[in-house]
Amino acid sequence: MSRDNYEVIIGLEVHAELSTKTKIFCSCPTKFGASPNTQVCPICMAMPGTLPVLNEKVVEYAVKAGLATNCEIEKNSKNDRKNYFYPDLPKSYQISQFDKPLCKNGYVEINVNNTKKKIGITRIHIEEDAGKLNHDDFSGGSLVDLNRAGVPLIEIVSEPDLRSSEEAEIYLKKLKSILEYIEVSDCKMQEGSFRADVNVSVRKKGDSKLGTRTETKNMNSFRSIVREIEYEIDRQIEVIERGEKVEQETLRWDDVSGKTFPMRDKENADDYRYFPEPDLVAIKLSDEYIENVRKTLPELPESRKERYLTQYNLSEKDANIITSSKYLSDLFENAIKVCNNPKAVNNWIISDISRILNEKEMEASEIPFNAEQLGNLVILIDKGTISSSIGKKVLEELFENPKDPEEIIKEKGWIQISDENEIKEIALKILEANPQSIADYKAGKDRALGFLVGQAMKQTKGKANPKMLNEIFLEELKK
Amino acid sequence: MEITELTVHELQEKLKNKEIKVTDITKAYIDKINEKEKDVQAFVTLLTDEALKEAEEIQTKIDNGENLGDYAGIPIGIKDNICTKGVKTTCSSKMLENFVSPYDATVMEKLNKENLIDLGKLNMDEFAMGGSTEHSYFKITKNPRNLNKVPGGSSGGSAAAVAANMVPWALGSDTGGSIRQPASFCGVVGLKPTYGLVSRYGLVAFASSLDQIGPITKDVEDAAILLNLIAGHDKKDTTSADIEKKDYTKCLKKDIKGIKIGVPKEFFGEGINEEVKNTLYKAIEKYKEMGAEVEEFSLDIAKYSLAAYYIIACAEASSNLGRFDGIRYTYRTKEFKNLKELYRKSRSEGFGPEVKRRIILGTYVLSSGYYDAYYKKAQKVRTLVMNEFNNAFKKYDVILTPTSPTVAFDIGSKTSDPLEMYLSDICTVSVNIAGLPAISIPCGQDKENMPIGMQLIGNRFCEETILNVAYKFEQDLKFRENYKSE
Numbered sequence: 001m002s003r004d005n006y007e008v009i010i011g012l013e014v015h016a017e018l019s020t021k022t023k024i025f026c027s028c029p030t031k032f033g034a035s036p037n038t039q040v041c042p043i044c045m046a047m048p049g050t051l052p053v054l055n056e057k058v059v060e061y062a063v064k065a066g067l068a069t070n071c072e073i074e075k076n077s078k079n080d081r082k083n084y085f086y087p088d089l090p091k092s093y094q095i096s097q098f099d100k101p102l103c104k105n106g107y108v109e110i111n112v113n114n115t116k117k118k119i120g121i122t123r124i125h126i127e128e129d130a131g132k133l134n135h136d137d138f139s140g141g142s143l144v145d146l147n148r149a150g151v152p153l154i155e156i157v158s159e160p161d162l163r164s165s166e167e168a169e170i171y172l173k174k175l176k177s178i179l180e181y182i183e184v185s186d187c188k189m190q191e192g193s194f195r196a197d198v199n200v201s202v203r204k205k206g207d208s209k210l211g212t213r214t215e216t217k218n219m220n221s222f223r224s225i226v227r228e229i230e231y232e233i234d235r236q237i238e239v240i241e242r243g244e245k246v247e248q249e250t251l252r253w254d255d256v257s258g259k260t261f262p263m264r265d266k267e268n269a270d271d272y273r274y275f276p277e278p279d280l281v282a283i284k285l286s287d288e289y290i291e292n293v294r295k296t297l298p299e300l301p302e303s304r305k306e307r308y309l310t311q312y313n314l315s316e317k318d319a320n321i322i323t324s325s326k327y328l329s330d331l332f333e334n335a336i337k338v339c340n341n342p343k344a345v346n347n348w349i350i351s352d353i354s355r356i357l358n359e360k361e362m363e364a365s366e367i368p369f370n371a372e373q374l375g376n377l378v379i380l381i382d383k384g385t386i387s388s389s390i391g392k393k394v395l396e397e398l399f400e401n402p403k404d405p406e407e408i409i410k411e412k413g414w415i416q417i418s419d420e421n422e423i424k425e426i427a428l429k430i431l432e433a434n435p436q437s438i439a440d441y442k443a444g445k446d447r448a449l450g451f452l453v454g455q456a457m458k459q460t461k462g463k464a465n466p467k468m469l470n471e472i473f474l475e476e477l478k479k
Numbered sequence: 480m481e482i483t484e485l486t487v488h489e490l491q492e493k494l495k496n497k498e499i500k501v502t503d504i505t506k507a508y509i510d511k512i513n514e515k516e517k518d519v520q521a522f523v524t525l526l527t528d529e530a531l532k533e534a535e536e537i538q539t540k541i542d543n544g545e546n547l548g549d550y551a552g553i554p555i556g557i558k559d560n561i562c563t564k565g566v567k568t569t570c571s572s573k574m575l576e577n578f579v580s581p582y583d584a585t586v587m588e589k590l591n592k593e594n595l596i597d598l599g600k601l602n603m604d605e606f607a608m609g610g611s612t613e614h615s616y617f618k619i620t621k622n623p624r625n626l627n628k629v630p631g632g633s634s635g636g637s638a639a640a641v642a643a644n645m646v647p648w649a650l651g652s653d654t655g656g657s658i659r660q661p662a663s664f665c666g667v668v669g670l671k672p673t674y675g676l677v678s679r680y681g682l683v684a685f686a687s688s689l690d691q692i693g694p695i696t697k698d699v700e701d702a703a704i705l706l707n708l709i710a711g712h713d714k715k716d717t718t719s720a721d722i723e724k725k726d727y728t729k730c731l732k733k734d735i736k737g738i739k740i741g742v743p744k745e746f747f748g749e750g751i752n753e754e755v756k757n758t759l760y761k762a763i764e765k766y767k768e769m770g771a772e773v774e775e776f777s778l779d780i781a782k783y784s785l786a787a788y789y790i791i792a793c794a795e796a797s798s799n800l801g802r803f804d805g806i807r808y809t810y811r812t813k814e815f816k817n818l819k820e821l822y823r824k825s826r827s828e829g830f831g832p833e834v835k836r837r838i839i840l841g842t843y844v845l846s847s848g849y850y851d852a853y854y855k856k857a858q859k860v861r862t863l864v865m866n867e868f869n870n871a872f873k874k875y876d877v878i879l880t881p882t883s884p885t886v887a888f889d890i891g892s893k894t895s896d897p898l899e900m901y902l903s904d905i906c907t908v909s910v911n912i913a914g915l916p917a918i919s920i921p922c923g924q925d926k927e928n929m930p931i932g933m934q935l936i937g938n939r940f941c942e943e944t945i946l947n948v949a950y951k952f953e954q955d956l957k958f959r960e961n962y963k964s965e
């Protein structure tokens with residue numbers, strides 16, 4: 001079996017929860033994490049006789065997403081019902097859009113190995129999220145939580161333009177950052193507010209006909225998506241090489257075993273019996289409306305990146321990392337406004353902040369401190385109030401218990417010792433305790449100086465001004 | 480005259496002149512219910528105790544000089560598919576036998592604000608599907624004129640309760656004739672407003688694009704008054720029309736000389752009972768005497784309305800009734816092995832045969848591969864029907880037809896033949912398909928003293944015109960005085 005003989009075709013359907021304050025068809029709040037069934041009303045619980053009223057913000061956000069991904073906006077759109085039975089779907093139909101989505105025929109440009117590639121967007125439509133089933137340990141049954149029922153979603157369907165798991169990952173990251181920039185979704189993957197259905201098929205190179213695809217539902221981490229795609233490619237090629245046919249089916253990804261499994265019953269009906277939603281009037285948008293939404297579009301990541309290269313002299317790599325997330329990018333720009341030191345802020349974000357985010361498995365949007373606090377940290381180091389090694393400790397503290405860095409160093413007693421007499425006193429004590437080092441230094445071993453400074457830093461828990469220590473030791477050793 | 484024989488506008492006059500008290504009215508109706516309900520069987524839920532308490536409170540407030548509105552203390556009956564907070568709303572179905580709505584329908588909020596008193600919830604065909612009220616899970620309502628006959632349906636409980644003087648007026652709902660046909664069968668007035676005039680919020684949906692709530696009353700003036708109380712734009716129903724509020728009583732007495740009445744010949748053809756036809760012809764002559772210009776014309780497309788209606792209504796119903804799934808507030812089967820069986824058994828046991836028939840039909844016409852042939856085609860017919868009515872209203876102010884091809888039929892005579900039952904909607908469904916307003920008023924009765932109804936159809940939002948034309952006829956015929964059942 002050789003992968004080289006096959007072409008991989010991937011298409012993605014991304015579901016992003018819109019960050020409107022209220023649900024799509026009623027005025028219940030959309031906040032994540034509330035106690036079960038506390039953010040519900042007769043409408044989103046589908047009590048008999050209730051009717052939906054379309055939240056206009058949802059239309060606005062979807063149009064914004066469409067414009068940011070170069071889509072045509074449908075001026076005569078409508079809602080449709082998608083009918084299927086499942087306990088988390090209280091109406092037994094999902095109000096979605098079928099043949100007249102709000103946005104269509106767009107694209108997102110991605111950068112693969114320094115080559116630009118356009119990934120087509122087939123359509124973006126609005127729909128409502130379903131509730132959630134929670135397993136009940138007492139009864140062994142399932143309990144329905146309808147807090148999420150009616151939370152607005154956009155579904156972004158890509159063309160089958162992706163050719164590898166790498167491209168899929170780059171595309172998803174790009175899409176996520178666009179949605180964050182235009183502030184229509186917070187794209188928190190762990191909370192499920194940015195998730196993807198992954199369609200994969202393979203065909204022998206040169207074949208014009210597409211292979212049979214499988215669809216894996218509800219993937220919510222980049223890592224699993226990449227693993228899933230890789231697994232599916234291998235599996236499908238293996239099936240074909242065995243002389244069998246790939247089944248068109250809906251799959252579930254199991255992260256533990258690293259395999260896909262066919263989904264049973266669940267939310268899949270063979271026929272959703274779509275028809276126009278009679279409880280809602282058609283969505284009619286004027287050119288003026290669309291233009292007004294266009295005017296609210298902020299600067300998008302591509303253009304920010306270009307600006308960082310020239311305005312702040314960032315490297316291409318750093319600019320890419322920072323602009324990949326609106327939160328990082330905003331943090332960067334706003335911290336610079338405070339401390340006026342782009343290089344230092346860049347370094348903090350690229351090295352320590354990124355490292356901590358990785359360690360803590362946090363997303364940039366979850367950074368607990370603000371740009372002003374980061375800017376002030378840079379200022380404290382620039383002024384020499386603290387050393388950069390203390391700075392790192394302050395940053396750790398900012399992640400734990402965010403407050404102004406000045407307050408942190410006061411509380412912790414981390415202010416740098418820059419009093420000449422005090423430093424001299426420390427240096428003399430260290431020299432007294434390490435005669436061997438003096439001898440070494442005098443014998444020409446320069447390293448001994450470093451050792452002495454290290455000892456002094458250790459004793460002062462990093463608070464001594466290292467530059468001054470250096471100077472004083474040199475002075476004393478030369479005596 | 481007995482209190483319960485008076486119309487609401489007559490009651491209101493007496494209340495205003497302090498000839499009677501609010502409590503007198505409620506008591507009189509409770510006495511009448513105690514006398515008649517065992518025969519007529521119009522109610523699913525009686526609220527007589529609550530009503531009496533409410534009447535006493537309202538009377539005390541009135542005695543203290545509070546102004547509670549013109550119709551404060553007037554009782555009313557509510558069809559059991561309109562949600563009433565804290566009171567069961569069953570849709571006459573086993574499925575919702577124990578459902579207590581946590582909220583009030585918009586029409587109920589409006590009536591509560593006017594301090595009307597709810598006497599109870601009225602029987603109907605299950606989920607408003609049927610034309611005889613025989614498809615209720617709880618009981619078969621009888622026609623007060625002749626207890627062996629059906630009261631019509633689906634708002635049979637509402638029409639029978641008004642006809643039996645158990646309530647002064649009632650709310651019904653009309654998807655394909657469910658207000659007008661029972662009004663016709665029971666000899667009372669039934670008005671189906673223009674689609675969008677009355678909020679549907681809180682009306683348990685049968686077919687969303689066709690349903691409307693409307694009044695069933697003793698006379699045309701009461702219908703106008705009740706329409707005043709329930710009409711109006713509602714932010715909770717985006718299909719409700721944002722139009723200026725009107726006083727529908729103002730137009731009633733206008734002279735109808737020169738008014739143009741169109742009579743579509745297709746509504747007087749085959750299948751229409753001879754006595755019904757002849758009574759309608761007499762009504763037409765009466766209109767001519769009053770100076771109306773009457774003209775026969777052809778409303779050709781109307782014959783396709785019935786087929787289109789049953790496709791659209793069933794399609795929407797199959798989706799609307801999906802929420803009754805055994806998971807939350809509905810009936811749930813006692814034993815089940817898995818989710819599929821929970822659904823299947825709960826729905827098989829909870830729905831009656833007529834509802835199941837329509838869900839299956841609706842599911843079928845929406846299925847992929849059949850959608851274009853049925854649902855889409857039905858929508859095209861719908862557009863054509865609308866166009867044809869639009870053209871007719873360029874020439875006529877009102878279209879006059881029978882309300883039903885027959886008078887009330889015997890209980891049990893049509894239940895075995897659903898198609899026969901569907902045909903009795905032939906005169907009414909095109910009005911829903913086109914979203915028009917129409918009123919049914921009594922225009923005579925047959926040899927067996929069963930009432931015959933006349934339907935007057937108006938252009939969109941022209942309720943004033945049909946109320947005016949109906950009122951003039953009613954004043955002349957004096958049905959309530961001259962055509963008593965006994």
